[in-house]
Amino acid sequence: MSSANHHESRPDTLAARVKAATGISLAQCYQCGKCAAGCPVSEEMDLTPCQVLRLLQYGQDKYDEKAMRSAGIWLCLSCETCSTRCPQEVEIPKIMDVVRAEALKRGIAHPKSKDILAFHRAFLDSVEQTGRLYEIGLVANYKLRSGHFMKDVMLAPKMYVRGKLGLLPHMIKGTAAVKRIFKRTLGSKG
Amino acid sequence: MSRIGVFTCHCGENIAGTVDCPKVAELSRQIPGVVHSVDYKYMCSDPGQTLIKEAIKEHKLDGVVVAACSPRMHEPTFRKAAAEAGVNPYLCEMANLREHCSWVHEKNEATTQKAADLVRVMVEKVKHDTPLTPIKVPVTKTALVVGGGIAGIQTALDIANAGHQVVLVEKSPSIGGHMSQLSETFPTLDCSQCILTPRMVEAAQHPNIKLMTYSEVEKVDGFIGNFKVTVRKKAKKVDEKACTGCGLCVTKCPNKKIPDEFNEGLAFRPAIYVPFPQAVPNKPTIDTANCTYFKNGKCGVCSKVCPTGAIRYEQEDELITMDIGAIVMATGFKLMKTDKFPEYGYGKYKDVIDGMQFERLASASGPTAGVIKRPSDGKEPETVVFIACSGSRDRAKGVPYCSKICCMYTAKHTMLYKHKVHHGQAYVFYMDIRSAGKDYDEFVRRAIEEDEAKYIRGRVSRIYEEDGKLIVKGADTLMNGEPVEIKADMVVLATAVQSQDCSEDLAQTLHISYDKYGFFAEAHPKLRPVETNTAGIFLAGACQAPRDIPETVAQGSAAGAKVAALFSQDELTREPIVAVVNRQAPPLFSTCTGCFLCQTACPYQAIEQEEIKDRSGRVIKTVAKVNPGLCQGCGTCVAFCRTKAIDLAGFSNEQLFAELMTL
Amino acid sequence: MRIGYYPGCSLLGSSREFDESVRAVCETIGLELVEVPDWNCCGASSAHVLDHELSVALPAKILAQAEAAGLTEVLAPCAACYSRLIGAYSELEKNPDHRAKVSEIIEMPYTGAVKVVNVLEVLERFADVIQAKAVQPFARKVACYYGCLLVRPPKVVNFDRPEDPQVMDQLAAKVGATPIDWPFKTECCGAAFSVTRTDLVAKLCGKIVDSAVKLQAEALVVACPMCHSNLDMRRPETNAALGKDLQIPVLFLTQVIGLAMGIEPKKLGIQRHMVPVAFNAPTGAQA
Known part of the structure; x- marks a missing residue:
């Protein structure tokens, strides 16, 4: 059997913070893009909602940072269109709230x-x-x-x-x- | 005094890794009644079994305990070895030192002690075992196949060709099932009807097959080899013998505006109808729910025009009971309807159709004679969007599983469309392309490379109508989730494959298990894929899970082979582990007081009432009696019995107490 | 009949006519509104962007005040307030530990005894009364616009169907209007970006207004102050983005119902709209 620690994720990743704050597991997202397809402002975003989730799924600092530095996260209107239609029941607006709060805390929020x-x-x-x-x-x-x-x-x-x-x-x-x-x-x- | 032999197995390192096997053998030797005890590396191996057989003869053993793995694994092996050496197989028991001990504990003294305890328990059981004889039951060599789609047809033909009788029951007026509705089939694009109809005719004309269409299974009693099945033969209101199938009644019926099931609501049919031109049997049925005569007593046109006087308005449903040896369930599937999709318009857009409706549009026998025309205005659609995984892999609003057939039929649809509308453009929104199968992926590549279907990896968030077009809003996840908007003329949803609405009721009627989606459950997902947990009942096709035609046919043949194997015997041998109601000397006869609580508790309807009479025929007492053919040995009745009148052979109360007392 | 009432900040200022028309209609149908004592702002679309706990605590304070006042149900006509209140209610309902923590933050007991309802839900209960009192039918083709917050997220609001909702259409039909079947009922208008990203709001509102006009609606009907201000106050920007001059008025559902009941237009705040409420042919109720 493999080591017991093998699947333990680091507690300081954004994905872990999302899980702690909202109970949502990033692993639920299977990247179908339905969120980006229905989002009223995704055309304006540098990173579409599914891309933000993809970056978070890695659990690596450089990708977490890329998500936090994006301008797109500030355009989310919390209109809940994505979460209403998500086949995997991922509550994306709640994730956006966490990513934004974290970006502010670290002082890396996009100038826009x-x-x-x-x-x-x-x-x-x-x-x-x-x-x-x-x-x-x-x-x-x-x-x-x-x-x-x-x-x-x-x-x-x-x-x-x-x-x-x-x-x-x-x-x-x-x-x-x-x-x-x-x-x-x-x-x-x- | 018993002469019991104990044989402790190392199971390689599996047991010996944590249990001191020689020590167990040594401790077992000291148990009163044990005259021989040894340990060996692999007791189930040929030399291991020989060791047991020779010990039985040499030490004149009358009971055997094999301390090894789970009885589920090797009880038959060791019982057979014991029987070969002259010991009644039911006097051979297993102590489970592997699953119950070595696999779940660390290596230490206590583990070895537990192993020795487990052996001691089984030695006590053997001391109280009585020789049992397997039960023989006769086999009725007639099979019932439920469902007349390709699964049922294949199963019926294979059983019939093996020389056995088959009753093929189909709930609709014709056999053929969903396959008869398909246009062409992947991955070869051969015409579905062309390959199916010969099989339908073969089934109908086979001397060993009795076809019962427009019929449903109402009741199932009995057990493997000896089922009693009641089938409701619904009244077609047409005398099938007198009817020549001329079709005059169908042509003359004035009520022609009934949505046609065979054409998935894209066309209409009359109230007296034959589902499709190649239907078997090719004789009409009156749809009484929609027939004017049955609604208000007026009309009667069909009766007036029938040249042979075959219309029977007074005909009633018939209940037919028959003896059946084996049952094969082949009841198929249903497709999720388009009204289940809020974001795709709740089914309100006429040009948003499902996959089966597209089959009908593409079929030469369909409402458009195979010309692709959209339902709303009959125009040829120049842009068609196909959406895979509609309702499948959607735990929020659909089903979480993959419907398996959609990737392939969607690729096929894009081809059929391109072959018929040369200037048309097909788009496919998909999440993954699941095309594992012989020639399957090549087929999908052909759709993309030769027939120029544009595949877009992403789900569609919404469809709405604007200026006569369907606006399809999707995203391309291979292009960073870029929103993609397509103005389509028609949208085809590859909707989820689901179990039939009646499947749960049917499963309960047959006492077979089903999963949470209503699909019938196989006995083992790998090793017993066409059997159910109920002996003598088998499965074929999409009633078990989403299946395509090749798999369905293979499963139909597999189920057929299982039935043929069962019917190759005149008698069945069953385990004698059944409940027995005690008998005593008069005037008591039995401690059973005839409360029949056991009868209500028995899940298998195995308990009957027996009258004990004196010589003059007067009933002295009515007591419970267990039908050993039906009893599954669950022991529920034993627990319920207030007077301890019932015991389970091989697991008597006395034995169990003896086992406990030794601990 | 009485019900708790939480007007919210917008209804005291930029959306006074919503407050006025809700009060006028409720008076006519015999529903007494009991204002939540000393209510505070719900945090709207700002609190949750900066701090989750704040976005739960502010609405919880409001509900706790209502609870202290013995109310069991609170009507929040503003869809944004409704969304924040029911969102907090739902989150605290699921998590009793969180309830205790929030009670500490707001220095008041919060037990979850007060239910939150939106204006459509409340009016639906009076549908027959409304129909009976509609003496001057509002005989216009209308596009009922629900926006985001009344129907989403469906698991939280549990109201009407999330796509193509019907309740507002049915109520409008009760007072003689003909609701059109149109695809933009629940598309987002840009909500809180009215000030900061007016360009985006103009673009999103453009799609909504354009579609309603194309399908020959004579009025847009809403039940949310944010939707109203975006569709009404931002019309110059919207028209500029579209390159059109669309003058379709935007009314609150309560104004439509009020007009049909013969309530004085001024009492319903009709004069407060930026896009004048005027119709071409005199086919029905006039404002």
């Missing part, structure tokens, strides 16, 4: 993720401060973070006249509790 990240961070900033999303605050914060100052400037007045812009943030009573939730989860990552 900058705007997308800026938006998500601005969004969460707003929620952390007031407990709810303050849309004007979000846009202002996003512009600061991304440097896209002119983005949608023509939209705001139109929204205003239609009563779609709340000028003041809604503060909830439990703001302090929400702040503590952020501290316990996101911690210093934000």
Whole structure:
């Protein structure tokens, strides 16, 4: 019989992290490409979803890194089209979340993720401060973070006249509790 | 006092590697009743068996314990050796020192001690063994073959040609099965009907084959060599003897809008119909569910036009019971329907068809006379997409297994399409090409290289209709998962092969096992592929798993050979390990009180009621009686019996207690 | 009849008309909405990108607040909120250890006593009432657009069929509309990329709007604020990407139902849309 350690995978691979965080085994994927076929944004991706999974299946640092450095992972909309149709029941959006979080942690996220990240961070900033999303605050914060100052400037007045812009943030009573939730989860990552 | 011999086997290193065999032999010698004990390297070898035989004669042994491997492995070997030396074979027992000891323990003192204990237990059993005689049962030399597709036809012909009687039962009005629906067959592209119909006719005309179409198995009792089978012969509402098969009724039937099963719903048939022109028997059947006369009592056109007065509206189903010696199940498969695919439109797109429907479009006897026309508007499709693994290898929404035949028939479809639509383009979405078989891979290469089918490695995520085209959204995994969109005129799904809807009910009727997908289970996946776990019942073809024609025919012949071998004997010998209800002197007669709890517990319907009468014929007592032909020796009745009136021959309560007490 | 109500952030701002129309319709059919006290944001499409635990804790807090208020069922009209809430519910349902951990994070007991429902599910229960009250049939050809989050992932939401869903079509038909059979019901509109990748959103919305118009729909009907803002507010970019000038209006299903029930258009927030709600021939209800 072969050595008992033969099949033990290294605990520091991305695949192992995915397994620990989501319970999904990368070995389930048999590379049929149905995810890439149905993905609304796969044409825009440098690595299609099935390629990301393929890289992770190796369990080797250089391929893990290639997946984490890709721009494509930041385009995943979590629309769940892939997971709904996957014949092997692989929940790809959950895997994408893990790969993105890991890329951020290691500071190797693709430069193109900058705007997308800026938006998500601005969004969460707003929620952390007031407990709810303050849309004007979000846009202002996003512009600061991304440097896209002119983005949608023509939209705001139109929204205003239609009563779609709340000028003041809604503060909830439990703001302090929400702040503590952020501290316990996101911690210093934000 | 017994004279028992103990023979301890080393099984090479298998036992001797962890058990001290000479020590076991030495300890065994000290057991009361044991007069001879030796160990040997390979007891099952010729010299080993000779050693046992000579010891029996020399030491006048009346019982033997072979301490070796599992009785499943070599019990017959050693019992035969004992019998040859004059000891009743059921006084030879095996102590399993291999699976129960040496393979599962480390080498040490305790392991050897356990081995010695196992021997001591079996010595106690032998002391309480009684000589048993194998049971003889007669064999009815008529076989029942269930299913009239190519599997059943082949099986029936082989049994019939071996000189035995066969009853071939088919649930639909004609034999022929799925093979009769196919256009051409891989890997030779010979016409399916051309090779099948001669076999159908041969089966129908064979003097040893009795054909029962439009019939279903209703009930099966009995056991190997002695089954009693009840078949429901459904009313065709046509007197088969009077009918000449002229077909006038079929032509005149006013109700012609019934989806035609033979053409997979791509054409219509009348309410009185012959499934297809080459049907056997070539006589019509009335589909009462769709016949106007049966729905509201009006019409009766067929009866009026029939020149021989063969229409019998009053005809009823018949239940026919027959004696059968062996049964072969050849009930085939079904294909998953296109409505099972949400992302491919839940079956709502008329031009998304399954593989069998494409066969009908390509068949000269089909609704388009072999011209490829798409179902929605009858146009010739210029781009056809074939999707392999539709529902197969899909544990989320389909079946996890490979349907085995689709790779090959899809390659064939692309060829047939190209041969008929020269300017057409076929695309195949596939995951793997599984073409292991004689001339199979060459065939697929031909589809790609000569008939220019474009193979794209990837699954299709979605199909939808836009501007009269079917938009097929797939990906090419050989091109980094690049999305591929094809505007197709028709899409053919190679849908999964599944067990027949009735398979589970049928399996329960026959008491045979089936797997979780409803396919009948073979007795051993390698060594007993056409037998079931129920003696006397065999399997052929796709009722066991997805199979192509060559494999199905081979299996049909294999099952036929098994039946012929069974029928080569006039009597069957069975193990005498059966339950026995005790008998005692009057006035008790038996400790059985006649509660018949055993009768309800017996899984084999082997327990009967027996009346004990006095000389004047008066019933004194009714007690249980075991039919040794049906009893499988499971012992359930023994456990249930409240008065300990039942015992299992070879495994009596007394023996088992003796075994336990020695530990 | 009462039900818990979680409007979510969008319904206070950019999608006020969804909130207005849900409230108006519920009032008419006799369903009392009890707002979850002091609710917070669900984290929407941002939290899970940055931290999984946060994306579970924020919705769990909301459900725990509802539980504390004695509610057993919460209606989340916003499809994004619905998706986050039911996603967290489903994850915590499967894993009791996780429940305990989350309870600590949110400083409140979470037991999973509160069920989450979407707006289509709730309206479906009142289908007959809605039909009876539809005094001014909305006699238009409509393209019902479900988007991603109401039907996916099917194992979590367990609602309607994942491809070619039917509930919204059936409800629209109850108030006199003719739903078209079209292939883009559940194709993604680009969701949260509205601001960051407007180009992508325009491209994806282009396919959806173009297909609806080609199949002669007079209105797109939605039940998700993100879908609405992408299809409505991003119409200039969408039209530019298509090189067309498509003016098909986008209505929330509750607005369609409200109009058919004769509710004042202003009360339903019809005037708040970027693409004006106007129809060519006066064949049915007018806005």
